[in-house]
Amino acid sequence: MIQEFKAFISRGNVLDLAVAVIIGAAFGKIVTSLTEDLVMPLIGAIFGNVDFSSKFVLLGAVPANYAGSLSDYAALKAAGVPLFGYGAFLTAIINFMIIAFAIFLVVKAANKVQKPAETSAGPTEVELLTEIRDALKK
Structure with a gap:
């Protein structure tokens, strides 16, 4: 079984898949940072300094012992308050x-690089038969 x-x-x-998963996880972190730290602040600036990550709607009551801000999405979520977090979803x-x-861009570039070189298919069956016929005539 060990063998x-x-x-x-x-x-x-298996090794290719393992490498792909590790690189994919790292790439996901980069894209998350790009979105949260660059793209979303730009979109927020366009729409009036809106921070989308903290946009939500309360769906239930806030516990009586909750001492945090009612606009702090993370704290409310940690307190177990039912929330409709459309900003985080966006x-x-x-x-x-x-x-x-x-x-898509990576796959497109890889496909462009890996295009198979055109090889001549050689003579067709009809051309070969024609050559054989001509050779027999001689």
Whole structure:
């Protein structure tokens, strides 16, 4: 069983997948930072310094022992208050769109680089038969 496991792990596909997952996680963090630290503040500035990550609607009562701000999304969420966090959802959608577009560009570039070189197919069957016929006539 250990030999089978070694053979499984040493296959190229498994190692490629592991590398892809690690790079994908790192890329996701970069895109999240890009969205939260650059894109969303720009969108917020366009719409009047709106911070989308803290946009929400209260769906239930706030606990009596809650001492934080009623506009602090993270604190309310940690206190267990039911919230409709449309700002966080909007940020997640923008994250996804940026990641999807970046992956599209990478795949497009990879496909352009990996285009197979055109090879001559050689003579067709009809051309070969014509050559054989002509050779037999001689």
